[in-house]
Amino acid sequence: MLLPKGASPKAETARQALLLACQLFGVNAGEVERATSERDVACEALEFVMQQLNVGARLHLMRRAARAGQETVLRACLGEQSCGIPAQDTLDSVDEMSDRTALTAACEARSAACVRMLLEAGADADHPDPEDFTPLQMAALCGSEACVELLLNKGATADRADSDGQTPLAFAASGGHEACMRQLLDAEVVIDGEDDEGETALHRCAVDGNESCIKLLLSRGANVNHVSEQSGTTALMCAAYGENAACVQLLSGASFSPKCATFAHTTLLLLLVHPFFF
Structure with a gap:
């Protein structure tokens, strides 16, 4: 961990390190400790509430948390308790309001932390939503390099086309996301892949x-x-x-x-x- 200039590397506890940092930056240590305590209480309350929810309610909350990029709530939804979100088909179910899976919603929110949690919990990196939109296509469209990397490392199909023939590379090109395009090209996608209109990623970039x-x-x-x-x-x-x-x-x-x-x-x-x- 990088310490601010003047901070002691010899702090024996996290509390001592916190107090030293507060002194260095002129922050009221008491207020920081109270805020930390309030956060801990809130997390405990959230965990208690999660234990009272049935799987359906927890699943609904999971998808909403992913869509909002709320890491703490999503982590609680995916907890290891017996009432946690179970099977992969449940993880990949679609939210009725947004028509998104939790993983695609997390990509839309550009939340790499939420994407990582969902993938580790067993979400399918290639599972399409009702519009035939995959998480990787969404990550490429939104220009989230971190999400693209996570999905590719998890085995997402880099060249998968939607119902209109549009690939992740085409979506990245449409958004002008050069870094994401580079990631996909490094994954050896077909550079001249055509959509249903016969246009390629180069057409997309030229139009824009x-x-x-x-x-x-x-x-x-x-x-x-x-x-x-x-x-x-x-x-x-x-x-x-x-x-x-x-x-x-x-x-x-x-x-x-x-x-x-x-x-x-x-x-x-x-x-x-x-x-x-x-």
Whole structure:
């Protein structure tokens, strides 16, 4: 543990260490001790209440705690007492109000501590909610690097697509979360994976004009010439439509070949000579 400058490393008890820290920072030690005592009483009361709840009520509270990122309450819900949350299918049940599992809700709250607790309790890292949204997809969309790491380490499927064909990489790209994209690419996901519209993560980044994410994808070998089957667009066209000069320059310099004489590419060439870019 790192001690503040001036604090004694020889404190024999936690209470002595607390008093020394209070003296150093000019905090009233009595108030700190009272607050600590009140916290301990509150935790004891919470544990008592948990023991009185049946599994259904505890499960409901567990999902709410995960959604709010309330670590203490979640820990109490997942306690080792006989009335704790039991089987995996119960852990992975869905909250009727949010349509989220506890694990997906914890990812949405960006609470790595809650995610860790749920995974250790046996929650399924790949279990989808009714919208076919997995915890990893949610963590990637919300840009929580810690949650993404926990889920990948637990064996979550890095390339799992939802009902629209969208993978965690696509969700991370949509949110402009470069660090999460890097984590997923390090997990060897398919970089040019297509959604139901034939678009890739590179399309997503180009639409949003996210230069750093485009650089990352290009450095990892993304296909800059990929054409969406539905819209007939490339990532370069998406950047041009958005009038993002920096992204157009990046993509046009990445071995793009406009030789294909389709209407889409003709439109692109017209856009590239627009005065906006000069």
